[in-house]
Amino acid sequence: MCDPLIYVLLGLAVGYIGGFAGIGGGPFLVSFLVLYCGMSQLAAQGNVLTMMLGPMSLLGVMSLYGYVKNQWLNIVVGVISYCIFSYFGAVFAFYIGETDLKYYFAVMLIVIALLQFKSYLKKNAKAADKEHISVYWIIILAACTGILGGMFGIGAGVLMVPILIGVFKLKKEYARALSLAILIPPVSYGAFIKYNFENPVDWQLVGILFGTYFVANFFGAKLGSKISGKAFTLVYGVILMSIAIMYLAV
Template sequence: MDILIYLLIGLITGYVGGYAGIGGGPFIVAALVLFAGLTQLQAQGSMLAIMMGPMSFLGVLSLKQEVKALLPSIIIGVVSYCIFSYLGAVFAFYIGEMDMRLYFAILLIFLGVLQLKNFSFISSKSSPKKKIAHGWIFLLGAITGIFGGLFGIGAGVLMVPVLIQFFTMDKNYARALSLAILLPPVSLGGFLKYNAEMPVNWTLVICVFLGYFIANHFGAKAGNLSSNTNFKRYYAFLLFALSLVYLVVLV
């Protein structure tokens, strides 16, 4: 029964992650806590272990033209994310289990607001960009690496809305950058810290990874067909709904 639950979590979050281009980390962490009985820190460590595999490979394939155009930026993002994820993991164990649950829920609310908010300094008439400066990519990789290690999530949950809102990046290019950064084992630094504190359940990790891997491609295909407006609305709704459940049940 546990194996079926793990597979189902992987299938559902894989589709959602591919659709939004976010790697599915927040959804997997919450599902492991809510339905698989893991503690917050155990779920976050498991998520970082899942990310060690090429979980976004099929999603990247569906965006291969965009990935090819962004290759230098992807390399920079991978390096900076991997370096700073360990630092985030150290912070997570310093904060502790119960406070991490509350901060995780707050993070989801913040990301939902970020996805919907229209920033006044961004012109509604701005043309979507396909690339941004490499210095910004390194900074984004570092920030998301810290957040990744702290909350056990991937780059996209923060990077995609920032790229779209602050840098007016085309949504498919933002999703491609995020998914491609997640393809190598960028969570290695954070994983080493979590696994040293509480070894992961590798049966769970493999089952969730397989389910995610299968469904991610179909979610990414659906995301390609979604308009920018619908993309933001669906993404924000999922984050708000998840944060509400988290607050009511766990905090």
């Protein structure tokens, strides 16, 4: 285990990155707890998912409120769908087991990173220009990301933001705002039930990470609004690829 000061610095750093990218920061938190603090993959995922029960992205959403206010129906539907299906993702995680779960976690990050690089390198591609997508697609997307979120201990954003921008052509700010807003309610409650039953969470760790993440998320979201779509995509992909490489190298 790490010193509490390390957890404070981790929460601040990941909260800032999470706000910048429009994601919950789950991949960064889970990987650090596993690779640096020596926590098991399943225990790390359980603690991070528990942290997500609080309104961790509230300040980030407040900074993007202009992009949130016209997406309330999609947000509510996304929260419900994600919460239900995250439970099944958690069940799959314990069925797969610790060793295989680490490998699949790394593979998932590599795939997402490659999609980011493809988007960055693609020339003359039609820019994302939509401000809204169908609620039916949100139900499906939230269900799929909920399963993977519960399975890998991550929030909606790391999967949802790239899909909303790359597939549905939603503008970057609307995609980030939608993703962060879905994370405000206890969206990971379904997964939390399973993880806490199998491995009781470390509430001190959860409290430290939540508090520091909550504050830093606002400033990250502010910076993300000033970065171009191209730069946003490249930085996002590099970070995810770096984490995956460290996982596979262990």
